[in-house]
Amino acid sequence: MLELALLLPLFGFLVLLMWPRPAGMIACSTVFIAFLIFVHFLYYGVEKVVPLYTWVDLPGMKTHFSLHLDHLSLLMALIITGVGFLIHLYSIGYMEHEKDLSRYFACMNFFIFSMLLLVLAGDLVLLFIGWEGVGLASYLLIGFFYERKEAAAAATKAFVMNRIGDFGLLLALIMILTLFETSEIAQVISQASLGTPFLLTVLTLLLFIGAMGKSAQLPLSTWLPDAMEGPTPVSALIHAATMVTAGIYLVVRFYPLFLLAPWTLNFIGVVGAVTALWAAFSAMGQSDLKRVLAYSTVSQLGLMFVACGAGAFYAAMFHLTTHAFVKALLFLSAGNVVHMTGTTDMNKMGGLAKSLPITHILFLIGVLALSGIPPLANFFSKDLIIEQEHLSGHDRLFVMAVLVSILTAFYLTRAYILTFLGEKRTTAEEAPWIMWGPTSLLAVLGIAGGLLGLGLESFLSLIKLTPAEESLDSGFVITPETWIAVGGTLLGLSAAFMLRKLKVWSFFQKAFYLDALYERWFVIPLKSLSNAFSRWLEPVFFEGSLDWASYGSNQVGARLEKIESGQIRSYVAWMALGGAFLLVYFMGYLK
């Protein structure tokens, strides 16, 4: 059963490579059946281990591939296939006028397969295969409109940035194999205490570097906004709801290791908080609707890492879940706007509430939910994170988290106002039902997702994911922190209303000039070095060494040629000289 659910999307991918029609139907049905299978597991027993085969069996490197379904991976699998199915459905409408539809759906199905592999893998190597598989799918889909130069560049950038993270993950894999002689995740976790604190700190840091790449945390965060070059449903699925949360999943999956490395946990918290703030400020400055949402995603991912840093892994997973619903909702409704107006620039929109009434409502629900208005989904999860920071005594992170939630309300409301309110600048019609239908389902989840908190906590507590939260009975207690958070949200909302005419500060618009900084500090020096190597050192020195050698031998030859003058007396002179030399030399021996 489990293999079937995993392999169906792969099957869809292979079929679509050869059989282009009807692409949408094939792709949707594989994902939907996979979803049904995972729902089935929800009712009929969760824990499952399916051994597959032995990948490498050497002394000190035992890698047996297996699939491992537990509560954590089931939650992820449900999000992936559930939200994934809705987005696949939506894509049928969104992409209908595009050529190469089968390539699109093939890549989407390949993504679902890789992501499922990532979360179901019982072995780190298998997880790694999924990990880079989703990176590849992301590369292919960001570059879907490859004829646009920006899209091709953004795709390459995303892959390279992800690879920097994978560098960390690869070293972590090597280290795990050295320390534990196996890459089976369950065994690694059960033997976690074997490592010294120092080694575990290094190991967890390396794992976290991998997470940073995939989840776009500073300093590897700049690829995600550029990834918006891809079609909007791709942004919704890969760059908001699922793939970018793989980093969170990795940390949560290995949480027993992280708990043994408090230094790393603190580091994660700080990185998350700084990223969340950076992205929230940057989101305020964007004039491109999709980029606002992209920065918002980075910011929310930062918040999840803040939760991980405080050991509140359950809170992180809860926020991951609600965020997946709501961010997909926001992206899909933004997709409606983009599809119907043909632009992503908010300065060209405005007053769309009338012409896109359904989309307007859906987007508004998304804005309110993600801003943290009770009782919508994200209120509960965000509140839980903020409370956890307070309870675990991370006061600075607590303040930062509150600030982030104020900013979240601000930039989302601003985007909403610019897009839907004000004077009308463009004409558009409401999107077809195949597009707003799935979006409405996500809206329902965005409204009611908070209720999941009731079940989710006990669901995840089965794998002991809630150690730091034992002091907390429920996430719904109205505490002072909650009031601070809600107050902050309202502040953000109203500020956005009052400041809607405000010109954006280009410092924020350029995301603190991080891209320019990287360009100047890393890319340009590296390019100069590479150019110096390939244009100068190679031809002159290494390849040139041959020319020098041949030139040298020619010169020597020419000199020697002169000795052969053809005159007897010079030969006699040389002979006498040589004879004298030999005589002196051998006289030394005789002595």
Add this chain to the structure above:
Amino acid sequence: MNYKRSIIFLLSLIPLIFLLSGNGLGQEIKWPWFSPLNIHFHLRVDPLSLIFLYLTAVMIPISLFVERRRGVLILILQWLLIAFFTARDLVLFTFFWEAMLIPLYFLIERKSVAIKFLIYMIAGSVLMVLGLLAIYFQAGTFDLDVLKGGYPLWIALTFFLAFAVKTPLFPFHGWLPDVYTGSPTSSTILLSALLSKAGLYGFMRIGWGVFPDSLAQMTPYLIALAVAGVLYASLVAWRQLDYKRLMAYSSLAHVNFILAGVFVWNLWAREGAILQSVNHSITIAALFLVAFYLEKRIGTTTLGSFGLAPQVPRLCWLTLFFVLSSVALPGLNNFVGEVLILLGVFQYDLRITALLALSVILSVMYMLRFMQKVYFGPPGTLKAYDIGWKEGFQMAPLVILVIWIGLYPAYILKLIGMIK
């Protein structure tokens, strides 16, 4: 294909059929050759030979796909390689090592390039002949089963130099870019997929077999060169203006990665290095084939902004597949070898592992730049037609090998595991 080419192609398949039918391992020929010096014509297939024989048996027919006129030379080379990979007598080994240059000289075609190649190679191995004689005076035999270390360092160095030039180990690669790019594709495939392996095999067979103590003594320096080579070649590949040259440098980076594993030579590094020798051949042969298809279609090897993807979607997918194999995407062949080598190097030194692992970032940088330039971006003025059944047939064995080794390396690792 005319009938001559067909016959040559079928002849080149004989070794593969022979190996696949289970013959091979343990086969031996031992004839006296020059008795005063106790030299034997002694060939034997042991597991290490077997791996390289398989490689020869697969790669030679593939290079014949793209060679029209000089198939016979390739067959001669195949024979020399088989003899070289099985030679158990040091004189025989050296003899075939040098003899391989003769068909190669004619296969490279462009005379200036061929002479450059020849001079560099001979300069590299001329001292080896001296070392060969010195060994005889030390040990009194050329039998590889008897020679077991304890010789002066300089003798070992003469051999290492020859291997380093042929593989090539950084900084002995001066001949490589011009020769790889200036030769016909069939020769480039032979050079990159098989001749570089002759150098690697030399380090494995002679380096670890005959000079284990000297090699262990030199290991720190050699590893430093290999790691420098990986990083240097990757950086040079990044800004290339010619895609064939880019692939040449990527090949250089990869063989230096393998060499790092060869020099560490513990359990994991050994398995990794031998496996990676196979992987590198598969991937680089495929990449040069891709370059051949491209050049045939667009008439240039310049790395311009062509935007070819809409015109040649199938070729684009195929290229991407081997690019991914080359950057060691998990699940494809190179990943297995790289993990094993890194694991082996990790036991040796942590910092070197980190430096070596940087290649996963650099390789993506240069390979995806190639994809982006040639295939993506606004369509240019160039017209090209897509690949068809013929190219698909040529590529199919390589595609299968890449996936098979990537997903199920246990089989081939078992084979490698027999090597002591």
